[in-house]
Amino acid sequence: MEMRSSEFSENARRALADGDLRQKIWKSTHTGLAMRKITVDELPEWEELRERAHAIRKNCIENLNGYLDNFERHARGNGMTIHHAATGDDANKIIYDIVRRSEAGSVIKSKSMITEETHLNGMLEDNGIRVTETDLGEFIIQLAHEPPSHIITPAIHKSKEDVARLFQEHLNIPYTDDPGQLTAAAREYMRREFLSARVGITGVNFACADTGTLVIVENEGNVRMCSVMPDIHIAVMSVDKVIPSFADVPLFLRLLTRSASGQRITSYISMVNGPRSAQNPDGPRQLHIVVLDGGRRQLAAHPELKEALYCIRCGACMNVCPVYQSVGGHAYGSVYPGPIGSVVTPILFDMNEAKELPYASSLCGACTDICPVKIDLHRHLLMERHAIVRKGYKSFSEKAAMAVWKWIASDPSRIEAAGRFGWLLQKLFGSKLVLPGWTPFRSIPEIRRHSFRTLMRRRLKKNE
């Protein structure tokens, strides 16, 4: 079922009532955090690495166009073809055109958040192109017709029994809920796809401005297959994936793999320097890079929120967020869930639609503390709230309540009068006193008959 950001409260309520789902999310987020802690604590220089990465990302986003130009010049020099897309639809159209010209009826894909953002799969399928997701987690949710619920482990909401039923139905294998046998079945199915595929689509983790190198991080080997085996490789990236120098790659790898999966390094890291050539004996004949703006340049111009573009998509802020831990990724109704998702979704997509997301936080700051590139996430959540209020995306009753409160709070005698009125209401109605949207989630403190000011005034009088 497709969930919408505009229905976050309702989605969250349903997720909270689903004990099974909560258990799966709890287990997976806490396993992730525990593994991360082991590999982060062993680096005494962790804080210094975060500072350095923050400074590099800051410089990069503040000079985005310059670094992009450099990247594209070098990538072209390496034999890659660059395509520019302003919107997700533009990117999809460019990709579809490449696939159509190749006369391929199907494509293989590795996990890529940017193509989730552009809804590429739906667009290709509408045009008769079969799409196979090759990351095991993505493959599982593709069979289930569901969106990912986490950017690193997209199928964390699925139990092995869920996977067993899906594979039994779609891969025609006998029912087994053994993860090893399920993985083996996927391997066999997928290998046939890899051998016959003519077009492979991948995302990009880092695009190096000074060498034109694409860096892609993974554990399964499906990225390597998608980028090496087909005749055509299409790499899709948003503009913020660029980093100034290839020499910075070790730093970002160190931060990314530890934060994302608690690994000192992943099994495979591909550093792609071009298509098949005399020096590159295998690989695609054509290598296309689709560079998508998708609202990033506008965000890069924002004096404060531009920090959200420093993100390297590790997902640690999701694992550590008490809201995400309780409701999971789907409730957010966005490609990017959790704290970073609640910051970027309103500004990159639709602020009115996503106006509840910045409130999906207790502002505890755990996300800011864990972020490997030191994005001040909880402050940005607060800023998004300001922006939403300023735009007037609030209900009439909330706006009216705030206007009344403003009128009362701007005059001491009105506050005193309101206090006495509150005391009277509480005395008359007690716990039956209900404020919709407030009292169901919060208890009202007991209001005393006399305010602090009144008591002090009396006391001073007596002492005179």
Next chain:
Amino acid sequence: MNNLFDRFSAQVAANGGWVERVSAHADAVILLGEKCRSDRESVLVSDRLYAMHESYRTIGRAMQSVPYILMKEVLSNATAGITSCDGLIAETGTVVLLSTPGEPRMLSLLPEQHIVVAPANRFTRTLEEYLGEGSSAAFSGNRGSITLVSGPSRTSDIEKTLIMGVHGPRDFGVIVIGGSDG
């Protein structure tokens, strides 16, 4: 050198692979024979290894004998791919593979087993040290691609259960030649 070897081999083991040390190419060939456990026809060997020592010819076929149009088919049916490498990174248990003629990327990807044979003088402590000062300049002229491999293909997408060999090799090993007295 021993420190680097120890860290490297502990790390590869932690990533799900194995490391052995031998003193000469001839010993590496014997070990490869034990590890591969299949006939010469279904083992493919990098041309760089052939060039290093002729005894590697007894282990498997030369990669260069396979034209590009047959490469996917041959390698997918092969049981093992034997490659050299350009760097050994102790901190993370990583081998650095450069794609060069005679050592295509699919050689280390499609067979179920990938074994790397590397001289001990390839060790560095970290990836930063391997890339060294001015790495960007060094690599901008290199149109070949670089692959870092640190263990077998793995996934934990089903209930966070770790499984080896999802798409790429199930078995990943490194044979280091020499350096034990260094």
